[in-house]
Amino acid sequence: MNSTSASSLEPSVNSAPKFAAHAAVVLSENLQPVVVAILVFAFCIYAGYRSGDFWSALNWQLLVQPLAEAGLVSLGMMFVIATGGIDLSVGSIIGVAAVTAGVAAHRNLPFYAIELTALASGLLCGAFNGVLIGVFRLSAILVTLGSMILFSGIALAISNGNSFAGFPDSVLWWNDATPLGVPVEFVLFLGIAAISAVLLRYSLWGHYVIAVGSNRVAARYSGYPVALTLFGVYTLQGLLCGMTGILLVARLASARADLGQGLMLMAIAAVVLGGAPIAGGAASVIATVAGVAAFYIVQDGLLLLDVPPFVQRALTSVLLLVAVAVGILLRGGRGDRQ
Amino acid sequence: MNSLGDSAKSPEIFHRHEAKLAGLLFVMGLALAVAAPRFFSPVNLALLARSMGVLLIVSVGMLNVILSGGIDVSAGAILAVVSIVLVRLGNHGLTPSAVLPLGLLTGAALGGVNATLIAELRIPPIVATLGTAGLFRGLLLEWTQGEWESSIPAWLNTIGSPRWGGLDASILAAALVMLAAGWILHRTQTGRAIFRYGDSPLAAARTGISPRQPIYFAYISLGLLAAIGAVFSAAQLGAVQGNAANGYELTVIAAVVLGGADILGGRGSLLGTFLGVLLLCSLQQGLVLLHVATYWQSIATGVIVLLGVVLSAAPRLRRTLLFQPSASR
Numbered sequence: 112m113n114s115t116s117a118s119s120l121e122p123s124v125n126s127a128p129k130f131a132a133h134a135a136v137v138l139s140e141n142l143q144p145v146v147v148a149i150l151v152f153a154f155c156i157y158a159g160y161r162s163g164d165f166w167s168a169l170n171w172q173l174l175v176q177p178l179a180e181a182g183l184v185s186l187g188m189m190f191v192i193a194t195g196g197i198d199l200s201v202g203s204i205i206g207v208a209a210v211t212a213g214v215a216a217h218r219n220l221p222f223y224a225i226e227l228t229a230l231a232s233g234l235l236c237g238a239f240n241g242v243l244i245g246v247f248r249l250s251a252i253l254v255t256l257g258s259m260i261l262f263s264g265i266a267l268a269i270s271n272g273n274s275f276a277g278f279p280d281s282v283l284w285w286n287d288a289t290p291l292g293v294p295v296e297f298v299l300f301l302g303i304a305a306i307s308a309v310l311l312r313y314s315l316w317g318h319y320v321i322a323v324g325s326n327r328v329a330a331r332y333s334g335y336p337v338a339l340t341l342f343g344v345y346t347l348q349g350l351l352c353g354m355t356g357i358l359l360v361a362r363l364a365s366a367r368a369d370l371g372q373g374l375m376l377m378a379i380a381a382v383v384l385g386g387a388p389i390a391g392g393a394a395s396v397i398a399t400v401a402g403v404a405a406f407y408i409v410q411d412g413l414l415l416l417d418v419p420p421f422v423q424r425a426l427t428s429v430l431l432l433v434a435v436a437v438g439i440l441l442r443g444g445r446g447d448r449q
Numbered sequence: 450m451n452s453l454g455d456s457a458k459s460p461e462i463f464h465r466h467e468a469k470l471a472g473l474l475f476v477m478g479l480a481l482a483v484a485a486p487r488f489f490s491p492v493n494l495a496l497l498a499r500s501m502g503v504l505l506i507v508s509v510g511m512l513n514v515i516l517s518g519g520i521d522v523s524a525g526a527i528l529a530v531v532s533i534v535l536v537r538l539g540n541h542g543l544t545p546s547a548v549l550p551l552g553l554l555t556g557a558a559l560g561g562v563n564a565t566l567i568a569e570l571r572i573p574p575i576v577a578t579l580g581t582a583g584l585f586r587g588l589l590l591e592w593t594q595g596e597w598e599s600s601i602p603a604w605l606n607t608i609g610s611p612r613w614g615g616l617d618a619s620i621l622a623a624a625l626v627m628l629a630a631g632w633i634l635h636r637t638q639t640g641r642a643i644f645r646y647g648d649s650p651l652a653a654a655r656t657g658i659s660p661r662q663p664i665y666f667a668y669i670s671l672g673l674l675a676a677i678g679a680v681f682s683a684a685q686l687g688a689v690q691g692n693a694a695n696g697y698e699l700t701v702i703a704a705v706v707l708g709g710a711d712i713l714g715g716r717g718s719l720l721g722t723f724l725g726v727l728l729l730c731s732l733q734q735g736l737v738l739l740h741v742a743t744y745w746q747s748i749a750t751g752v753i754v755l756l757g758v759v760l761s762a763a764p765r766l767r768r769t770l771l772f773q774p775s776a777s778r
Contacts, residue, residue: 197575421594424586431576
C-alpha cells in the first residue's frame with residue numbers, strides 16, 4: 112500500500128522486480144477485460160446450470176436489446192473518457208432526442224424525418240457541450256453537469272411532462288426486426304462498435320483522442336487540433352445518444368423526457384469495468400463492449416436466479432468495485448486521481 | 450483567510466469570483482424585486498432560509514471532498530440510507546438520544562467505506578462513489594422494498610417544525626456547520642492537509658502529508674454532514690422513501706462548483722459555497738413565486754450553473770488562451 116509518490120522516492124534496489132513489475136503493468140493493461148470476461152463466463156455457466164431458461168434464444172434476444180442501447184452510449188463515453196473528460200448529460204440528451212422524435216411523430220412526419228429529428232437534436236446537444244469544452248476549454252464534468260440540468264429542462268419543456276405514443280410501425284421496426292434471429296438493435300450496435308474500433312485504431316482523429324487524453328498540453332504543443340478533437344468527441348456522443356433515443360422509443364413504443372435516466376452511470380461504469388483509466392489516455396472498443404455486456408449478462412442471470420431486483424443493483428455495483436480494485440492491484444497499486 | 454501562501458494570486462481570484470457571484474445575486478435580487486416583490490417579504494425570506502439549510506449542510510461536506518481533489522456521487526444515497534435508519538429506529542420506539550447518534554454514525558461509516566476504497570484500494574473517487582452509490586441504494590431499496598415510511602416519530606417532526614418566525618433548527622445547524630468547517634479548514638493541520646493534498650498530491654507527499662488524512666476526513670465528514678442533512682430533510686418532509694434524494698448529489702456539486710470551488714481540488718471557499726447555495730435556492734424560490742412551469746426551473750438552474758462555470762473559469766481561460774499550461778494539472 113505504498114503510495115505512487117512514496118515508491119518513486121525509494122531508490123531502486125534491484126532491477127529484476129522492477130522488470131517484473133513493468134511486465135505486470137503491460138499485461139494488466141489488457142488483463143482487466145480478460146478477467147471480467149472470465150468471471151462473466153463462469154457466471155454464465157453457473158446461471159445456465161441453475162436456470163434452464165438462461166441459454167434460451169429468447170432470453171438472449173431480450174437481453175441484447177437493452178445491452179445495445181447502453182452499449183451505444185458506452186461507446187461514446189469511451190471516446191469521452193479517453194480524452195480525459197466525462198459526460199454527465201447523456202441521459203438528458205437521450206430524453207431530448209426521444210421527445211423531439213415524439214413531436215415529429217405527433218406531426219405525422221415520415222419515419223426517416225422522425226429519426227433524423229432525434230439524431231439532429233442529439234447532435235446539437237452534443238455540439239453544445241463540445242463548443243463549451245473544446246473551444247472554451249471549460250471543465251467537462253462541470254459543463255455537462257450544467258447541461259444535464261439544462262437539457263432535462265428542455266426535454267420537459269418540449270414534452271410538457273407528457274409521454275408521446277403513436278409511433279408508426281416503421282420506427283418500431285428497430286425493436287421488432289430480428290434478421291436470422293438477431294435483434295436489429297444489436298446488429299446496429301455491433302456495426303457502430305466496429306466503426307468505432309476502426310476510428311480509434313486507424314484514423315488520425317483516434318490518434319488525437321488518445322493524445323489529448325494522455326497529455327493535453329503536449330498535444331497542444333505538438334500542434335494537434337485539441338479543440339476540434341474534443342468538439343468531435345462530445346458531438347459524436349450526442350449523435351450516439353440520439354440513436355439510443357430512437358432505439359429506446361422503438362422498444363418502449365413511447366417517448367418521455369426521463370427516458371435516458373440511469374444510462375449515464377451505466378455507461379461510465381461499463382467503460383471503467385472494461386479497464387479504461389478514468390483519467391483518460393487509453394481506450395479499447397472490445398473492452399468497452401465486454402464491460403457493458405458483463406453488466407447486462409450478470410443482471411439478466413441474477414434475474415433468472417430469482418435474486419431480488421434491488422439486490423441485483425447492489426451486486427452489479429460490487430462487480431464494478433471489485434473489478435476496478437483488482438485491476439488497480441494488478442497494476443501494482445497505480446490508481447489514478449479522479 | 451487563506452494563509453497557505455501556495456500562490457500569491459489565488460486569494461485574489463477567490464475574491465473576484467465571490468464578488469462576481471455577489472454581483473449575480475444582486476442583479477437577480479433587483480429583477481425579483483421588480484417582478485415578484487413578495488420575494489422580499491419576511492415570510493418568503495424565512496421559507497428561503499429554510500430551503501437552504503439542508504443543501505448548505507451537505508454542500509459543506511462536498512466542499513471538503515472537492516477541495517481534496519475528489520468527488521462523491523454517493524451523497525444522495527447516504528442521505529437516503531440515514532433518513533430511513535432514523536425513521537425506522539424512531540418508529541421502533543428508540544429515544545432520540547439513541548437514534549440520532551446511530552444515524553450520524555451510519556452516515557460517517559458509509560463515508561468511511563468511500564474513504565477506504567479511495568485511500569487504501571486507490572480506486573478513483575468518481576468510480577468508487579459510483580459503485581457505493583449503487584450498492585447503498587440497492588441494499589436500501591431491498592430493505593424498504595421501495596415503500597414509503599409515511600409516519601415519522603413525533604420528536605423528529607418537532608425538529609423540522611418552523612419556529613423563530615418561520616425558521617427551523619436546520620438554519621442553526623447549518624450556521625454551526627459553517628463555523629466548524631471554517632475552523633477546521635483554516636485553523637487546523639487537517640484543513641491545511643486538505644488544501645495541500647487537493648492542490649497537488651505529489652507535493653503534499655513530498656512535504657510529508659499522508660494522503661490518508663485528507664481523504665478520510667473529507668469523505669467521512671461528507672457522510673456525517675449528509676446524515677445531519679438527512680435528519681432535517683426527513684423532519685421537514687415528514688415522510689421518507691428509499692428513492693429519496695435521488696440525484697441530490699448533483700445539485701450539491703452544482704452548488705459547490707457555482708461557489709467557485711475548483712473541481713481539480715485545492716481551491717474553493719466556504720463563502721463561495723454559501724453564495725452558490727443562496728443563488729440556487731433563491732433562483733428556485735423566485736421562479737416558484739413567478740408561477741413559471743417547473744421545467745423552467747431546470748432550464749434556469751442549468752443556465753446559472755453553466756454561467757458559474759464560465760465565471761469561475763474566466764481567469765484561467767485568459768491564462769490558457771495565453772498558451773500557458775494550467776498550474777493545477
